[in-house]
């Protein structure tokens with residue numbers, strides 16, 4: 001399997017991912033103190049471990065009465081990017097009972113960021129009253145849970161009694177940070193908020209919970225429970241959900257000084273109306289929605305124009321980035337719907353991955369710099 005060792009470049013240690021098989025044919029993808037492991041405690045288990053101090057582990061999906069933990073382990077397909085800066089794990093588990101649903105995860109690991117796509121494949125005949133897509137178990141000496149987008153609301157996790165539920169909502173938090181003394185992990189939903197909240201369209205409800213159990217955070221994603229009294233159970237359907245994880249190590253925190261050659265300033269750029277973010281009250285924001293192809297094309301053009309003359313060590317930046325919610329369904333190429341609640345964080349990090357691959361061939365790089373008061377500053381690889 002491909003393995004790229006750390007090498008020295010201009011006095012700095014540059015780190016590359018390493019990828020290997022572990023026992024029980026699990027996979028281990030690591031960089032420095034960071035490890036992403038599969039199949040440690042069960043087929044559904046993917047664990048992000050930060051310096052042995054805090055970890056986030058996926059919990060099993062449950063479709064009606066069928067838990068993913070009863071699934072047969074299917075494909076385990078690892079892929080390392082040529083430049084050693086990105087590693088993708090594709091995992092698949094099929095449940096050999098009932099209507100034999102299948103759970104697949106695609107996990108892309110980059111510097112300070114994991115993007116996860118969770119696919120549940122169900123036949124129409126797979127009619128169930130409850131679907132849980134698992135969730136995350138956060139272990140380590142967690143002291144605080146912070147919700148930066150909700151006015152930095154802080155939960156003193158250490159002081160909580162066992163069994164206490166401290167988050168119980170129909171929607172996911174825009175950002176949740178789990179913090180130990182030395183390290184932290186952040187969670188954010190992907191752009192597909194309308195999919196996480198699909199239950200209402202099928203006479204059901206969704207519920208997202210965080211509670212303290214065995215000293216750990218159990219973050220549970222119950223995306224569908226049929227409303228009581230509803231006779232008709234909806235047909236099974238394929239479900240795709242995305243989310244992001246990021247991390248920080250306090251002791252290893254080095255503030256990288258950005259010396260970017262040229263930048264694209266989101267605050268002064270002129271976006272046409274159809275590209276701009278639409279608020280819940282139908283007013284338009286000034287800035288383009290990154291989930292919109294038109295906005296993405298403008299940013300890609302900026303990168304392409306600089307690619308030809310880019311040199312080793314060059315850095316380009318997108319500045320004054322504001323990530324947010326948008327309701328314009330046309331950004332998602334959904335002709336049928338007019339309004340669909342989404343955000344544009346995942347689209348933006350996808351753009352960055354693309355740009356890093358393009359510029360990386362010339363030894364150049366790109367960074368995303370948020371506005372000064374952004375709750376995302378320092379997370380998901382943002383500056």
Ligand SMILES: [Zn+2]
Pocket residue numbers: 276277278289290291292326327328331342344
């Ligand atoms: Zn949008």
